[in-house]
Every structure is written in structure tokens, then in C-alpha cells.
Amino acid sequence: MDSRDYRDTVGHFATGVTVVTTNVGGSLHGMTANAFCSVSLEPLLLLVCVDNLATCHGQVTAAGSFAINILAADQEDLSNLFAQRLLPVEARDGRLHGAPFRLDDHGEVLLDGCLAHFSCALHAVHDGGDHGIFVGRVREGAIHRPGEAPLLYYRGRYATTAAG
Numbered sequence: 001m002d003s004r005d006y007r008d009t010v011g012h013f014a015t016g017v018t019v020v021t022t023n024v025g026g027s028l029h030g031m032t033a034n035a036f037c038s039v040s041l042e043p044l045l046l047l048v049c050v051d052n053l054a055t056c057h058g059q060v061t062a063a064g065s066f067a068i069n070i071l072a073a074d075q076e077d078l079s080n081l082f083a084q085r086l087l088p089v090e091a092r093d094g095r096l097h098g099a100p101f102r103l104d105d106h107g108e109v110l111l112d113g114c115l116a117h118f119s120c121a122l123h124a125v126h127d128g129g130d131h132g133i134f135v136g137r138v139r140e141g142a143i144h145r146p147g148e149a150p151l152l153y154y155r156g157r158y159a160t161t162a163a164g
Helices: 003-010 055-063 076-083
Strands: 018-024 027-033 036-041 044-051 065-070 099-103 109-111 116-128 131-143 151-154 157-160
Touching: 018 044, 018 055, 018 076, 018 109, 027 044, 027 055, 027 076, 027 109, 044 055, 044 065, 044 116, 055 065, 055 116, 055 131, 065 109, 065 131, 076 099, 109 116
Parallel strands: none
Antiparallel strands: 018 027, 018 065, 036 044, 044 131, 065 116, 099 109, 116 131, 151 157
8 A cells, every 4th residue: 555545545434524732832733633532531642743843843853842723614715724834923913823822821822713722731742754643641621612513524525514
């Protein structure tokens, strides 16, 4: 199997869409990621995979923490925005690349309007080939839009489900 066949095949597994955000001394960054999942209930751990060449990889490592913002079905534009290679920015006006946000009590960037979020301390980093596997210890999380449909990614396109 070559990488194209692999990508086409794994694309048949629907995933949720998130934006991983970091804050390194006021320098903020966000990156769209769909390689995200729960790892453990005791302790509370989750993981996200980040391309080794992505700016976010170095930022999460430097910050020692990150947030996961779970996107709603109506947030394709936010996913597309953070899928671009954007440079970190200074927090000035409560907007990150035009997207409104707030900082939580740990200084993590929480994007407005998301379905839910998690704020994490970096627990471990593992080699995942051309990606780093960042395991986060969940410090806090919240549901913001209960009952609304998530943004999904399936076969190279956005998809949604009925609200549940």
C-alpha cells in the first residue's frame, strides 16, 4: 500500500474536527486537527497528532500545554482558517486570525462558538513518524453548545450528522 492508497482508505473513517491552540508567552497559534481522541479516564488523558513540521508542534512543546476546541457543523470556515500555515500572533484584541477567543484560567486559548473544549497540560510526547503524538492531561473542559451537530471530516470532505 502506498501513502495515497493509505490516505484514501483511512479517509473512510469519519473523524471530528478540532482546532488545537497554544499560548507561548502571549504568542498564540492554532491548527486544525482531526487526529484527536480520548486515551484514559484515570488519569484524564487525550491525544492529538501534530505534523512535525507544523509551527504548532514547536509551540505545544514550548508551552507545555494546549487546548482542544471541538468544532460545530457551522464552523467549516474556522477549520479552513486554521488549516492554513499561519504565523503566531500576539494577543491584542481578543481575536486570533480574526476568530474571537478568550483565555482560560490556565492561559489556554478557547475559541468562541465551539461545541466543547479541553484545556490540557502536556503529559507526554511520542514519536509518530512524521507526526508528534501529544498526550495531554485534562485540566478542565466544558460543553458550550449541547445537542448541536459536530463538524466531521470524511473521505476528504466536511460532513455533519444530525444533532443528537
